[in-house]
Amino acid sequence: MSMLPQEIIRRKRDGEALSSAEIRAIVSGIADGSLAEAQVAAFAMATWFSGMSREETVALTLAMRDSGTVLDWRSLGRPVADKHSTGGIGDNVSLMLAPILAACGLAVPMISGRGLGHTGGTLDKLESIAGYQIAPSAERLRRTIAEAGCAIIGQTDDLAPADRRLYAIRDITATVDSVPLITASILSKKLAAGLQSLVLDVKFGSGAFMQSQTEAEGLARTLVDVANGAGLKTTALVTDMNEPLADAVGNAVEVAACLAFLRGEKAGSRLEQVVMALAAENLLVAGLTSGPMESQDKARRALESGAALERFARMVAGLGGPADITAWAKDSLPQAPVIRDVPALVGGKLVACDARGIGLAVIALGGGRLRATDAVDPRVGFSAILPLGSRVEEGTPMARIHAADEAQAEAGISAFQACYRIGPESLAPAPVIVSRLTA
Template identity: 65%
Template sequence: MLPQETIRRKRDGGALSAVEIEAFISSLAKDELSEGQIGAFAMAVWFRGMTRDETVALTLAMARSGDTLSWPGIDRPIADKHSTGGVGDNVSLMLAPIAAACGLAVPMISGRGLGHTGGTLDKLESIPGYNIMPDAALFRRTVNEAGCAIIGQTGVLAPADRRLYAVRDVTATVDSIPLITASILSKKLAAGLDSLVLDVKIGNGAFMTGSGEAETLARSLVEVANGAGVNTSALITDMNQPLADAAGNAVEIRNCLDFLASRKKGTRLETVVLAFAAEMLLQAGLVKTAADGEMLAGEALASGRAAEIFARMVRLLGGPADFVENPEKYLPRAPIERPVVASDDGWLAGCDARGIGMGVIDLGGGRRHPDDRIDHRVGFSGLLPLGTRVARGEPIAVIHAADEAGFERAAAVLRDAYRIDQVPPALPPVIAGRVAADLTD
């Protein structure tokens, strides 16, 4: 079956059969397709979309393109969470150890930065020695002994998605619901999960900027995943500003450690992390209500158990044994760390979150091309949340830059990104909705 014929049929608006999709994805996984053919297929899907049956077929073909995992000997529910991507979204780093501390086993398959959004793997590579691509034996050992492991796609786990993911990043085809659905769920189906919770972002820093798009994606993900036998729900969360007060790689690892040390109480980030921990426990059947789940998760955080599990995971995957106790011995720092200040008195009332994400890329903290090397030192920290009252000359963020030119560009980005008003803003809730298996909010 010629791949160009499959591309042509989708380009012209035809519905592809499961056989056609399976053949195309099989060729992709075997490196039999050129980057041009992969990009053309992605663009055809972006313009023409896919039916539900096509999306299911694409997801299953990608999940079957490599090995699938099983978890013999682990008597806890196998659970995971995935985000559609945001700016300052480091939820996974804290959520996995919190969920593990509450009794779940969390084999988390994460990705690199995509478009303007940061990647969990890029952040973890800020930790010297951390092995994001362990073999199956080490992956299983880490999940068994630590309770969680955050790693990347190995060459044998959904390999078709790995190549398609990289091409989507540089061909403006990221924000396609069928491609997002298949990309996320193929990895999760291959990971042998019992349950899954999805974070579907909405807002100017998300791929789905409108509520209708976000809900459509959430329903697509929930329906396809549950149809494949994985108990799944989704929360729709606000991404009209960075979620954490840091955006970058090493800066977000520092933010993670602060969170695990209970130094981020009362933040939007805490609200989201505890909500997802509760949802994971609820979907896995370990609690009866979300309130019970939040209480259990809060106890795991406050007791220090989650931080201990994070430290164990880092050590088992090759990172420093004393990383959590002495992060500054290991995390790289940018040569320039300097604040940007408010240009006026008032309230921070609006934010271009996507612009901030692009600012991280311009500093060197993300990729313009799939083979670009990342500067893990750079980014933003101390980002003030919307609704904060500021005075002229007060810092609104700290820029971590490799050189003066990078600092000046990033400073311009931040000044343009924030709007200061003379009245307090009305802000949307950070949790905008929930989609469950019965397709009701």
């Protein structure tokens, strides 16, 4: 069997199944640079058109994992777990989930990303905390996980380097939305982080990359099957993203919302449902609990006792942030110079929302990127966002805008108002967690 790159690309172009050895040869060439950019692009496009079987996708995931360092946490003596979200508007779940899981006895080395498209990035949120290091030394990372139980950081240069090159080329060749390539990209980084178990939050709706529940469940099924095929115990929850998940969208405002959540101020919200469901699922999959009720009780105690808040503060301090962010949050987080209410234009019920439009409005304020090189203004965004189903009168604040100047505030208010439909009809609340997929 020829290992010439062009022959492997031709076979995939023609819809043939590739062997593990062929896939390893392609990934090796991507990682060491011996494959030309045109060949990597051709391989991505051939995969986009022809797809991959479960076996091929497992082989691609493992080859990409092995293109760099694989972390080993066995010396910690605790189960190593993580979650991955496919992203959405106001999705700051990682910020609360990691310390809750750490307080329950898991080690959580969470490799996160920056904003992508209309969705915010966990790293951008954390960088709004003065001093927080998203790229700590290996020694500092290990110390923080030993002391806090969790660390949320960026992908280091030596973790799955083949993914970084392949993703950059996918981004400019219209091949981002290939399910096998998405799957291998997500899971190779998680496997390289040395996890023993993983829970996925796959979102659908106006604020997600997958628009329909059917699409989301298809991706979730592939991710769960490939992860388990690669030896990583994994389950998935499919969740609704037709409105912002948190009541804040932006970087510093989402960190402030995280602190409020960990202080117990977001009880009863859709956000709380998702965070606690993912926490319970993680504990169950990691083997720390024996059933759903025990898992929920354990997660609830970690939150209500203040233990999770303490773990978050330890993580922030361990990675270079303020010594006690819980005491000095206002001084630790940048404040926008213009903060104004966003009034409802008419009275009625909030019956529909363009969540993607809210994400784009934050980008227009400077809180996201149009190009990878753009700087992000951590101060801007929206807070105090009312949930769908809320009754408003004309002039009632639907949210609060945080903007760099008055002109941006005016434009942002108009953009936010345009994202909502206000009508007379009652709205049956949509379930936020719609399905659970296991191996």
